[in-house]
Amino acid sequence: MTEAPLHVVTGAFGYTGRYIAGELLARGGRVRTLTNSLDRGNPFGDAIEVHPIYFDEPAALVESLRGAYALYNTYWVRYDHKQRSAGFGYAKAVENSRLLFDCARTAGVRRVVHVSVANARVDSDWGYFRGKALLEQELQASGLSYAIVRPTVIYGRPENVLINNIAWLLRHLPVFGVFGRGQARLTPIHVEDLARICADAADRDTDETLNAVGPDTFTYREMVGEMARAMGLRRPILPVPDFVALGVGKALGLFLRDIVITRHEISGLRDESMYTGTEPLGATKFSAWLKSESDTLGRRYLNDLDRRR
Numbered sequence: 117m118t119e120a121p122l123h124v125v126t127g128a129f130g131y132t133g134r135y136i137a138g139e140l141l142a143r144g145g146r147v148r149t150l151t152n153s154l155d156r157g158n159p160f161g162d163a164i165e166v167h168p169i170y171f172d173e174p175a176a177l178v179e180s181l182r183g184a185y186a187l188y189n190t191y192w193v194r195y196d197h198k199q200r201s202a203g204f205g206y207a208k209a210v211e212n213s214r215l216l217f218d219c220a221r222t223a224g225v226r227r228v229v230h231v232s233v234a235n236a237r238v239d240s241d242w243g244y245f246r247g248k249a250l251l252e253q254e255l256q257a258s259g260l261s262y263a264i265v266r267p268t269v270i271y272g273r274p275e276n277v278l279i280n281n282i283a284w285l286l287r288h289l290p291v292f293g294v295f296g297r298g299q300a301r302l303t304p305i306h307v308e309d310l311a312r313i314c315a316d317a318a319d320r321d322t323d324e325t326l327n328a329v330g331p332d333t334f335t336y337r338e339m340v341g342e343m344a345r346a347m348g349l350r351r352p353i354l355p356v357p358d359f360v361a362l363g364v365g366k367a368l369g370l371f372l373r374d375i376v377i378t379r380h381e382i383s384g385l386r387d388e389s390m391y392t393g394t395e396p397l398g399a400t401k402f403s404a405w406l407k408s409e410s411d412t413l414g415r416r417y418l419n420d421l422d423r424r425r
C-alpha cells in the first residue's frame with residue numbers, strides 16, 4: 117500500500133501551525149511538524165510525527181522535508197528581542213526561513229505554502245513587515261512552487277495572544293485606550309479559515325499570493341467595543357496618544373514580565389497594516405465567534421515571552 121502524501125507543518129504546537137496540522141489530519145493527510153518546542157504540549161499525540169527545527173543542522177532539515185507534498189511555513193518571530201536567555205530577532209528569522217526554503221528545494225518538496233503577513237513591504241520601517249516582504253521575494257525567485265498566504269490579524273481559540281490579551285486588558289482595566297482615535301480598520305481572519313485557505317492552497321499548482329482576510333471590517337475602536345459588549349463589560353474607550361499607549365504597555369510589561377505591545381505594533385495598527393480591502397476568503401463572522409467565546413476570552417493573560425524562556 118502506498119503511503120499518504122506527507123505534509124510538513126512548522127510549529128504545530130504553536131498557534132496557526134496547530135490549526136493547519138488539525139485541518140490536514142481531518143483531510144486524511146500524513147502530518148509531520150518541525151518545531152522548536154519539542155517539550156510543549158502535543159495535542160495530536162501519535163497522530164503526527166515530531167521533528168526538531170534545528171537551523172544549524174540543515175542536513176537533518178532536508179531529511180525531515182524529503183519528498184513532502186507540501187511544506188506549510190508559519191515560522192517567524194514577533195519582535196527583536198535581545199535578552200540573553202531568549203534572544204531572537206527578524207534578521208535571524210529571515211536567515212532561518214531562507215535556509216528552510218533552500219532545504220525544501222534540496223529535499224524536492226512539491227509546494228511551499230508560506231504564511232506571510234498582509235501589507236508586507238520591503239520599504240517598511242518595521243522589521244517584521246520588511247523581513248516578511250524580503251522572504252516573499254526570495255520564495256518567488258526560488259524556483260519552488262509556492263502559495264504566499266498573507267493574513268491580517270488572526271483570531272480563534274483562547275491561545276491567540278493579541279485578541280485574548282486585549283480581552284484580558286478589558287477585563288482588568290477600568291478604561292481602554294485606543295491609539296490614533298481608534299479609527300484604523302482591521303479585517304480579522306479566523307484561524308480555522310486560515311488553516312483551510314492554506315490546505316486548499318497546497319493542492320493547487322500555480323504560484324499565487326493571497327490576502328487571507330475575514331468577512332468583517334471594523335475600526336479598532338469598534339472591535340474593542342464589540343469585545344467589551346460580548347463579555348458583558350462597560351468600559352469607556354478613549355483615544356490616547358501613541359506615547360501614552362506605549363508607556364502603559366511598558367509598565368504592564370514590567371509587571372507581567374512580557375512585551376505587551378511595541379512601538380511598531382502601535383504604528384502598524386494605526387496605519388491599517390491589518391486591513392486590505394480585498395475579497396474575504398474567510399467565512400467566520402467575528403461577532404458570532406465572540407458570542408461563543410465570551411466566557412473564556414481574556415480570563416488568563418497569555419505571556420508570549422514565557423513561551424520562549
Ligand SMILES: NC(=O)c1ccc[n+]([C@@H]2O[C@H](COP(=O)([O-])OP(=O)(O)OC[C@H]3O[C@@H](n4cnc5c(N)ncnc54)[C@H](OP(=O)(O)O)[C@@H]3O)[C@@H](O)[C@H]2O)c1
Nearest residue numbers: 126127130131132151152153190191192204233268269270
Ligand atoms: N498571529 C497573528 O495575528 C498574525 C497576523 C499576521 C501574520 N501572522 C503570521 O502567521 C504566522 C504564524 O503566527 P502565529 O501567531 O501562529 O505564531 P506562533 O505559533 O507563535 O509561531 C509560529 C512559528 O514560529 C516559531 N516561533 C515563534 N516565535 C519564535 C521565537 N522567538 N524563536 C523561535 N521560533 C519562534 C514557532 O516555534 P515553535 O516551533 O516553538 O512553536 C512556530 O513554529 C507567522 O508567520 C506570523 O508572522 C500572524
